[in-house]
Amino acid sequence: MKKWNIFAIAVCAVVALAVTTFGGVHAADKLKIGFVYVGPIGDLGYTYQHEVGRRALQKALDDKVETTFLENVPEGADAERAIEQLVRAGNKLVFTTSFGFMDATLKVANKYPNVFFEHATGFKRAKNMATYAARFYEGRYIQGQIAAKMTKKNVIGYIVSFPIPEVISGINATMLGAQSVNPNVKFKIIWVNSWFDPGKEADAAKTLIDQGADILTQHTDSPAAMQIAEQRGIHAFGQSSDMIKFGPHAQLTADTDYWGDYYIERAKLVLDGKWTSTDTWDGLDKGMVVMAPYTNMPDDVKAMAMKTEAAIKSGALHPFKCPITAQDGKAVECKGGNRLDNGQILSMNWYVKGIDDKVPGQ
């Protein structure tokens, strides 16, 4: 008797699972689009911004698309299963939003040639797998200029996660921006070895302020440092998303990502049958990087920031324009003519002159 009970429960569970997984068959006329997130949608940072983009896509093409997402998907073997699960559920376009999903996405893409894949921040592509990323460093150049104008002690505190090219190019762009208006600026850099540990980020923020920093900038994902800046009465920059709520008197601006326009554009291409595998790396000009409102600064600093933003948008100014001197005093080769080329920025593992730190592990 007992055995039969268990059997019945198991059958019910399988049926329920099948219904929930494949229940969307009726909506087959709509284009199904899946998203794979590395973090929780409530992280207030990176994953949240992708979720904002997904919602914008759903809203813009509500009668033509049906979007779903999987959050907290670990990078590695589980990612492959998650991506495949989305494909089997009928999704024809799948966005995988973290660097670590690269190989898993490629593997599934090879297996399902009729499904389109889009992988964020990676470099491997296939006929049905495109890549996309944002030029975060453009916003950081503007932040560097603002920081250099606003600092009284010429000491900027910088909280960083891991020494990957995106983070290093962010530090360099901030320094180049700062040096363009104030050559005496120094950075104090603390590596917390985590994208996400609010307590540790707060500790690092306090430590930097205690050691003389009067402006904070971060390449970690929580608003902890912003709150400490607010408490201690200094200024800071938000990261990934607008953190003004956590630092109404502290936030100067924030380097935020906006993926909505890209997602809408790519979905439209699939709907029109014109999707091709591309390599997109857009910044302020296409609205993929958006500066949060310039707040808590004098008008002249705000005017300078807006002027720089306009110059970057128009292409008149490139944050990595040459000449650039490396930390050791040697000139950096300019492969992009009058600026560094994309490859140099995407593989950056060296500091520019003026940064008083060593890239960890080098």
Added chain:
Amino acid sequence: MLETLSNILHLIFSENFILTVVTASTPLLLASSGELVVERSGVLNLGVEGMMIVGAACGFAGAYLSGSIAIGALCGIAAGVALSMIFGVLTLGLAVNQVATGLALTIFGIGLSGLIGAKFVGEKIVPAAHLDLPVLTEIPGVGRLLFGEDAFVYISVALIIGIWVFLYRTRAGLVLRAVGDNHTSAHALGYPVLRIRMLAIMFGGGCAGLGGAYLPLAYTPFFIPGMTSGRGWIALALVVFASWRPARLVVGAYLFGAVSILGLALQPLHLGIPQQVMNMLPYLATVVVLVLISRTRGTAGSAAPASLGLVFVPDR
């Protein structure tokens, strides 16, 4: 060289540095205090991380909805107790394996906290107030340290002193230790082994919940899923580090906090120590202390309960 050394000493003995260490150590001390009592009663609850994160979610929810940090803290404690009771019923009532149940409790807690906290992500609260006495708090050097902390810090210190008194100076504490060292004998003497252990588990759950609630109520006043970032596991390691003795637990918790803050604070001084090594230090220190303790016998050595982690089914 001398200048660098004086820089480091200047840094370590600055009031701001010690204040940062205290806030970093307090959640560890709160959570590990409770686990110490649980383990002294012979139960190994590996679910500290899960109870902490649920405590954090419920603590924030309570404080946000009521506007009171105290009510938030009580919600955190209640959530920790409730979660620990699941563990208690399973491991004591149904005699399920403690290690597996504890791990499951952590995984469950992480999911549950995300569910509870989902509505509160992106909200903020006014953090716990710091004590501010007219003259005492303004004493240079030590004023803010002794008379300017938030309530949680004082509670954590009072709690561990209370635990020491309970374990070593009361009859009930003696019985609890007896249950942890030999549950069969304690049972034969007529002590209600399972009831005592259940109370210990609930106490541990309350402490873990309070430690978790400290994070969104005082440390970083917002809630984000996963914000405990492994502090529950550190709390577990601290109990072993302290060789199950309350006095050493205090030293361990503050030492652990100090070394981890030092790992951050020394980076801008460029001492040539790779920052990875600095990040390793707390864990390296744990290993070294464990080796030292295992070599020591007698009263200075470990107070590990003999029945730790063993399932007990009374024969009635």
